[in-house]
Amino acid sequence: MYLSHFGLQEPPFALTPNTGFYYGLPPHEEALQVLHWALGQGEGFIKVTGEVGTGKTLLCRKLLAEIGSEQQPVRLAWLPNPHLTPAELRIALALELGLAVQEGSELDITDRIHRHLIGLHQQGCRVVVLLDEAQALPDETLEAIRLFGNLETEASKLLQVVLFGQPELDGRLAQPHLRQLRQRIGFSYALRPLRQDEARAYLEHRLHVSGYRGAPLWSRAAQRLLWRASRGIPRLINVLAQKSLMVGYGEGVRRILPAQVWLAIRDTEDASRPWRGRWLALVLGLAAALLYGIWP
Numbered sequence: 206m207y208l209s210h211f212g213l214q215e216p217p218f219a220l221t222p223n224t225g226f227y228y229g230l231p232p233h234e235e236a237l238q239v240l241h242w243a244l245g246q247g248e249g250f251i252k253v254t255g256e257v258g259t260g261k262t263l264l265c266r267k268l269l270a271e272i273g274s275e276q277q278p279v280r281l282a283w284l285p286n287p288h289l290t291p292a293e294l295r296i297a298l299a300l301e302l303g304l305a306v307q308e309g310s311e312l313d314i315t316d317r318i319h320r321h322l323i324g325l326h327q328q329g330c331r332v333v334v335l336l337d338e339a340q341a342l343p344d345e346t347l348e349a350i351r352l353f354g355n356l357e358t359e360a361s362k363l364l365q366v367v368l369f370g371q372p373e374l375d376g377r378l379a380q381p382h383l384r385q386l387r388q389r390i391g392f393s394y395a396l397r398p399l400r401q402d403e404a405r406a407y408l409e410h411r412l413h414v415s416g417y418r419g420a421p422l423w424s425r426a427a428q429r430l431l432w433r434a435s436r437g438i439p440r441l442i443n444v445l446a447q448k449s450l451m452v453g454y455g456e457g458v459r460r461i462l463p464a465q466v467w468l469a470i471r472d473t474e475d476a477s478r479p480w481r482g483r484w485l486a487l488v489l490g491l492a493a494a495l496l497y498g499i500w501p
Contacts, residue, residue: 206454207453207454210453210459211417211422211454211459212418212419213412213415213417214416215416216447217411217412217415217417217446217447218411218442218443218444218447218450219447220440220443220444222260222262222266223263224263224266225414226410226414227263227267230399230403230406230407232259232260232397232399233260233263233264233267233396236264236394237267237268237271239251239253239394241271242392243391243392244272244331244333244365244367247361248362248365248391249354249357249362249365249389249391250354250365250368250386250389250390250391251365251390251392251393252368252370252374252378252392253368253369253370253393253394254369254370254371254374254393254395254396255371255372256371256396256438257371257438257440258438258440258441259396259397259439260396260439261337261369261370261371261396262285262369264369265283265337265369268335269281269283278329278331279331279332279333280302280330280331280333281301282298282301282302282332282333282334283335283337284297284337285337287339287340287341289342289343290345291345291346291348291349294346294350295314295318295349298318299314299317299318302318302322302332304317304318318353319356319363322364323358323363326358326361326363331365332363332364333365333367334364334366334367335367335369336350336368336369337369338369338370338371339369339370340370340371340372340373344377344382344383347383347386348383350386351386351389354389398436398437398438399432399438399439400437401429401437403437404428404431404432404437405428405432407439408422408428408446409421411443411446420460422450422461423446423460423461424460424461424462424463426462426463427449427462427465427466430466430467430470431446431449431469434473434476434477441476444476445466445469445470445476446469448468448473449461449468449469452465452468452469453465
């Protein structure tokens with residue numbers, strides 16, 4: 206019901222990654238440029254990392270859409286499930302490549318994938334595998350991915366792999382037994398949180414896509430508070446923005462002020478509490494004044 210209250214046609218801050226709401230913010234656009242350039246150069250392995258909620262899955266889906274619209278034939282394989290054994294990875298990859306999978310040895314599946322990749326290469330078709338939540342992949346599966354990445358002709362790779370993961374992926378790859386995979390990663394990009402001006406543009410863009418036409422819904426003070434509490438993480442911005450709108454609707458207001466954002470922050474466990482540091486500084490300052498007898 207809050208949609209009609211604010212003149213919206215659809216929820217602007219849903220948590221499900223939706224490329225229809227994609228906004229070309231600098232960190233995401235830079236990541237896409239790196240990905241397109243690295244894939245165009247024929248790099249075997251590319252890595253994109255970012256904190257939880259910074260938009261990796263949305264970026265992955267955006268890349269899927271853009272690669273799929275290119276004139277050069279591209280066969281895409283998206284593997285969103287990180288909890289795969291090496292055998293399950295081979296089966297999942299075979300299915301994504303359009304191969305029928307029957308009961309047989311792992312060697313047979315690997316050989317069929319290899320021959321299929323050679324056939325696609327001869328047809329001028331690139332094969333790109335996108336792995337989401339790569340930080341959760343077992344070591345054995347990462348090694349299996351590396352072996353697939355080794356498949357190549359004299360001039361180019363038969364398979365290109367893009368790893369999307371949380372910063373823990375860097376820690377995983379830093380381990381000595383995974384150094385062969387680490388050394389094969391040609392390009393990397395680390396997504397950063399949004400700056401305050403970017404967060405404001407992000408809010409306004411999603412409202413516009415949802416049908417809002419009018420004056421800014423959030424006051425500048427409310428926008429600044431929301432940005433600080435979210436730490437610039439898009440998912441938290443969505444959570445706090447949606448709750449702020451619901452509070453505003455419940456209170457019957459047409460514009461979101463810091464009071465509504467405070468309530469949204471209090472109801473969100475992972476939100477930062479910007480006021481805590483100020484209160485602590487004030488308490489310590491008062492204590493010091495009383496202790497040293499400088500209170501007026």
